[in-house]
Each structure stands twice: as C-alpha cells, then as structure tokens.
Amino acid sequence: MDIWSTLKDTFLDWESMKAVLPEMLKVGLVNTLILAAASVVLGTVLGMIVAVMGLSRRRWLRWPAKVYTDIFRGLPAILTILLIGQGLSPITRHWWGPNPYPLGILALSLIAAAYIGEIFRSGIQSVEKGQLEASRALGFSYTAGMRLVVIPQGVRRVLPALVNQFIALVKESSLVYFLGLLASQRELFRIGQDAAATNGNLSPLLLAGLFYLIITVPLTHLVNYFDKRLREGRPADLEVEELTHADHR
Amino acid sequence: MPTIVEAAASLELTGIELAFGNNKVLRGVDLAVPAGKTACVIGPSGSGKSTLLRATNRLLEPSAGDIRLGGESVLRSNPDELRRRIGMVFQHFNLFPHKTVLENITLPLRKIKKLTADGAIEAARIQLELVGLKEKESARPGNLSGGQQQRVAIARALAMKPEVMLFDEATSALDPELVKGVLGLMADLAGAGMTMIVVTHEMGFARQVADQVAFMDHGVVVESGVPEQLFTAAESPRLRQFLSQVL
Numbered sequence: 001m002d003i004w005s006t007l008k009d010t011f012l013d014w015e016s017m018k019a020v021l022p023e024m025l026k027v028g029l030v031n032t033l034i035l036a037a038a039s040v041v042l043g044t045v046l047g048m049i050v051a052v053m054g055l056s057r058r059r060w061l062r063w064p065a066k067v068y069t070d071i072f073r074g075l076p077a078i079l080t081i082l083l084i085g086q087g088l089s090p091i092t093r094h095w096w097g098p099n100p101y102p103l104g105i106l107a108l109s110l111i112a113a114a115y116i117g118e119i120f121r122s123g124i125q126s127v128e129k130g131q132l133e134a135s136r137a138l139g140f141s142y143t144a145g146m147r148l149v150v151i152p153q154g155v156r157r158v159l160p161a162l163v164n165q166f167i168a169l170v171k172e173s174s175l176v177y178f179l180g181l182l183a184s185q186r187e188l189f190r191i192g193q194d195a196a197a198t199n200g201n202l203s204p205l206l207l208a209g210l211f212y213l214i215i216t217v218p219l220t221h222l223v224n225y226f227d228k229r230l231r232e233g234r235p236a237d238l239e240v241e242e243l244t245h246a247d248h249r
Numbered sequence: 250m251p252t253i254v255e256a257a258a259s260l261e262l263t264g265i266e267l268a269f270g271n272n273k274v275l276r277g278v279d280l281a282v283p284a285g286k287t288a289c290v291i292g293p294s295g296s297g298k299s300t301l302l303r304a305t306n307r308l309l310e311p312s313a314g315d316i317r318l319g320g321e322s323v324l325r326s327n328p329d330e331l332r333r334r335i336g337m338v339f340q341h342f343n344l345f346p347h348k349t350v351l352e353n354i355t356l357p358l359r360k361i362k363k364l365t366a367d368g369a370i371e372a373a374r375i376q377l378e379l380v381g382l383k384e385k386e387s388a389r390p391g392n393l394s395g396g397q398q399q400r401v402a403i404a405r406a407l408a409m410k411p412e413v414m415l416f417d418e419a420t421s422a423l424d425p426e427l428v429k430g431v432l433g434l435m436a437d438l439a440g441a442g443m444t445m446i447v448v449t450h451e452m453g454f455a456r457q458v459a460d461q462v463a464f465m466d467h468g469v470v471v472e473s474g475v476p477e478q479l480f481t482a483a484e485s486p487r488l489r490q491f492l493s494q495v496l
Contacts, residue, residue: 134343136308138357138409139333148360153347 013203020195020204028188029211035105035173035187036215040166042109047116052146054121065117072114078175081107085179101185104176112169119161124154159226167216167223188212257444258319258334258412259284260305265314267304274300276468277314282413282461284319285442289455289476292465293491298448299340301465302415305446306335319412333361336406340418342398344390344405350377351386354405362409376404380434396427400434407438414438416447452495456480464488 053065072080084107085100096102127150135145155162174189181190192208260282267275274297282288290298303309305316307328316324316331323331344353354373358364364372377383380400382393390398399419406414416435420428432451436458439445449455455462456476463473464485472485480496483489 128341128343130339130341130343131345133308134337134339134345136329137306137332137337137339138405139329139361140357141329144360148356149345153345156347 010201011203011206013199013201016195016199016201016203017207019199020191020207023195024188024191024204024207024211027184027186028191028208031185031187032170032173032189032211032215035101035108035176036166036170038105039108039112039169039173042105043112043116043165043169044162046109046113048120048151050113050117051120051124052151054117055124069114069117072111073118075111077108077111077172078178080111081175082178083107084110085176099185100176100179100181104179108169108172108176111172112165115165115168116162119158119165120151120155123156123158123161124151126157127153157230159230160223163219163223163226167219170215170219171212254285254438254441254443255410256412257285257442259317260413260444260446261315261317261320262301262305263315263317265301265304265311265316267300267309267311274468275304275311278304278465278468278470280446280463280470280473282444282446284444286460287439287443287445287447287458289459289462290446290448290465291450291452291455291462291491292471296465297468298465299417302337302417302446302448305415306332306337308332308337333409334411335413335415336409336411337415338399338402338406338417338419340421342390342395342402342422344398344402346390348389349386350382350388350390350393350401353390353401354408357405358408372408373404376408377401379407380404394427395423396430399423399427399431403431403434403438413444413446416445416449418448418450420449420451450495452480452492464491466491 050065050068053061054069056062056065081104085103088103088106089098089100092103124146131153132142132145132150135149136142140148173187176187177190177193181187186194188208188211189205192205195204196202260280262278262280265275265278266273278297278301280288280290280301290301292298300309304311307316307324310328311324314324315322318331318334344350345356348356351370351373354376355364355366355369358369358372359366362369374383374386377386380403382397382400382404385393385397385401390401393401403419419435420431423431428451432454435445435447436454439458447454447459459476461473462476462479463470464479464483464487465471466487472479472483472488479488480492483492
C-alpha cells in the first residue's frame with residue numbers, strides 16, 4: 001500500500017476542498033464567528049456577574065456563584081449543550097421557532113461564564129488591597145472603587161487567560177452541531193463533516209481545521225502580545241521610563 | 250508654596266476604640282488637632298498608629314469614641330462623605346497603576362467632585378505643578394521613582410481640597426535620598442496651614458514641623474505634648490526607652 005498516496009487521498013483532495021470552499025467561507029465561517037462572538041460577549045458579561053457575586057461579602061450571593069461554577073465547569077460541554085439546546089427547545093420555540101442558535105449560544109455562554117468568572121475572580125483578587133483602600137480614602141463607595149479602580153486592573157491581569165478562554169469558545173462552537181442545523185445554519189465543522197461524508201475523504205474537514213486555525217492562531221498571538229505587554233509595560237511607558245531614570249528625585 | 254489650603258478644620262478624636270476580633274488595637278485614644286496645626290504620631294510598630302489614621306477617616310470603624318471634624322461629630326454621617334473631607338497618603342503610595350499620573354488625579358475629581366473633564370485636568374495640573382511634577386502628567390506611576398509617586402499621591406489627595414490630611418508613614422517605603430523631597434513637601438503643607446496627622450518614624454520631621462507629638466504604645470496615647478518637651482523631657486519611662494532606641 002502506498003502510504004503517501006493514501007494520506008493524500010484522505011487529507012489533501014484539492015477538488016473536495018475547492019468544492020466546499022465557497023460554502024465554508026460564506027456560511028460556515030460566518031456562522032462560526034456568529035456563534036463564537038455572541039457566546040464571548042454573553043459569556044463575558046455573565047462571567048463578570050459570577051465573579052462579582054463570588055467575591056461578595058454576602059453569603060447568599062457567594063454560594064449561588066460557587067454552585068453555578070461547580071456545575072457548569074464539572075459537566076461535559078456536550079452534555080450541557082444538549083440539555084439546554086434540546087431540553088429548553090419546546091419552551092423557547094414559541095419565541096424564535098426551531099432555530100437552535102439562541103439556545104446553543106446560551107449553552108456555550110453558560111459554560112464559558114463558569115470559566116471566565118473564575119478567571120475574573122482570580123484577577124480581581126490579585127489586585128493589592130491598598131488599591132481599594134486608596135479609592136475608599138478618596139471618597140469612592142465600595143462599588144465605585146471596585147468598578148473604577150480594582151476590576152479594571154484585575155481584568156488587565158487576566159487578559160491572556162481570557163483570550164485563551166475565547167479560543168476555547170471558538171472551538172466549542174462546533175458542538176452546536178449536535179442540536180441539528182439547517183443547511184444555512186451549519187458552521188465550519190458541520191460543513192466539513194457533511195462534505196467529508198459525501199466525498200469519502202477527510203479533506204473538507206482538514207479545510208475546516210484550517211479555518212479554525214485562521215481564527216485561533218491570531219488570537220494566540222494576541223495572548224502572547226498581552227502577556228508581553230503586561231510583563232514589560234507599554235512601548236510608550238518604556239520611553240517614559242528611560243527619560244525618568246535620568247530625573248529621579 | 251502657593252496657597253493650597255482652602256478650609257483647614259480642627260479634628261478631635263475622643264476615646265477611640267477599635268478591635269480586630271479579640272485583639273484590641275485602639276484602647277481609648279484621645280487626640281485633638283486644632284485647625285491648621287500638625288500632630289505627629291510616633292511609637293513602635295504595632296502600637297496602633299496606622300489603625301488610628303484608618304479609624305479617623307473610618308476606613309476602619311471605631312467601636313467606641315467620637316470623631317469631631319470642625320467641631321461636628323461625624324461618626325454617624327456617611328463615611329464616604331467624611332473621607333471626601335479628609336485626604337490620606339499611604340506608605341506604599343497606592344496610586345492607580347492603570348492610570349496616568351494626570352488620570353490618577355482627575356478620576357476622583359470627575360467622579361466624586363463632578364468636575365468637567367477640562368475642569369478636572371486644570372485642577373490636576375495645578376496640583377502637579379505645586380508638587381513639581383507637571384512634566385510627568387502622561388507617565389504611568391510604575392515609571393516614576395518612589396519619591397515622585399508619593400508626591401503624586403499627595404497631589405491627588407490635595408486636589409480634593411481636604412480639610413485635614415493624614416499621612417501614614419509616607420516616607421517609610423522610600424529610598425533614603427528620596428525622603429527629603431517628600432518631607433519638604435509635607436513641611437510646606439504644614440506651613441501653609443493644613444491640619445495634619447502624620448504617623449512617622451522621622452523624628453527630625455516630628456521635632457521640627459509638628460505643633461504637637463503624640464507617643465502611642467499598645468493602643469493608647471502614652472504621652473503627648475509640644476515636640477521640645479516630648480523629645481527633651483519625656484515623662485513616661487516607655488517613651489524615654491523608645492526615644493533612646495530611635496534617636
């Protein structure tokens with residue numbers, strides 16, 4: 001058996017790729033980006049709420065946040081997506097019909113919020129106590145001090161971890177496929193999988209993988225950029241620092 | 250120094266008590282600072298000096314006693330309102346590192362004093378000029394020396410037009426060569442008529458600038474008086490022992 005030929009037929013069938021490319025671009029990529037972007041936004045908002053609840057001095061706020069995090073971090077993503085996507089569908093179909101996207105986005109966001117909430121919480125807790133104390137000493141309320149001084153610093157510190165979570169969300173968006181998608185609702189993975197089944201080779205799936213990489217690799221570099229900037233400061237700051245060293249008093 | 254003190258007020262602490270659980274940190278502290286005067290609080294580590302400052306602006310709530318600002322009791326008023334009348338400078342500066350020097354000062358001016366953006370910037374620049382750091386307004390705190398950071402912290406507190414200033418070991422975290430500049434600024438402020446309580450280990454500053462010095466130990470003011478009397482004719486053996494170790 002010619003291994004190279006077999007591998008080529010399985011993964012690098014250019015004709016199969018060429019045939020599925022327009023649909024991947026116009027339908028799959030767009031839908032994946034919609035699913036991922038909507039889940040990122042909703043998951044980030046929910047995650048911040050979970051984090052703030054988890055940091056509260058009130059037990060009745062802290063405990064629900066802890067239980068929520070334990071549940072949604074502990075369940076397999078596919079199980080949550082199916083339970084929410086299929087389980088709530090009979091109720092929500094009155095509002096937006098059989099479209100699986102809203103519930104798919106909700107499920108992805110709920111899962112992401114559990115992780116993002118923990119990321120935010122660790123970031124906020126890493127901010128020195130003196131920052132809140134200084135803001136309170138100036139006359140800010142606890143809420144204003146947290147909102148204007150502590151949380152912005154905490155979020156900056158966890159930007160790399162946050163972007164990593166966004167990358168995970170892009171990849172997990174493919175799981176919405178389990179909810180059953182119409183042709184126009186298919187995302188990258190589903191289009192690749194359908195074409196792979198039709199053509200009898202995995203080249204369309206490889207192409208889908210390349211599209212995922214086109215989204216995630218720049219995000220990975222964004223993580224590295226944030227990480228570097230957080231460690232070394234902003235370029236403008238570095239210039240200021242050089243000037244300042246000559247003028248310390 | 251140009252006039253930067255608009256409305257210095259008297260401050261009276263009476264019988265202030267404060268505990269962390271079973272640990273009584275303040276055991277009935279009395280301290281009265283007339284308007285425009287400077288009181289230095291000295292004493293060994295753990296004597297309750299910093300806690301006293303935090304009780305004064307109610308960052309920590311006293312469990313007993315009274316605080317009178319300008320003759321008016323403020324222990325039952327909104328603590329946020331009280332803190333807007335009392336500026337505080339910390340040992341570790343506590344500038345907001347995600348903001349520029351200018352933004353550190355304009356943030357409370359805009360959000361608390363409700364100044365317009367232009368008004369806040371103008372007020373902040375005046376304060377920065379007073380502390381000699383106008384040219385650093387675009388820098389981040391992390392790119393300034395400790396002395397510069399502390400002067401920005403003082404400018405930030407002064408921009409709020411406080412009636413009293415609290416200094417919590419403002420020079421303890423500074424390299425020795427940077428201490429003089431900050432102490433000079435504090436002395437100027439005292440000379441300009443600000444009411445100040447200064448917790449310090451700088452005995453020279455206490456001796457030269459303070460109108461009165463209070464020696465604290467184990468949560469009480471053991472002895473207080475004018476600097477000359479305290480440093481040359483201390484009555485309590487504990488203060489004499491303390492001074493013999495630090496002078």
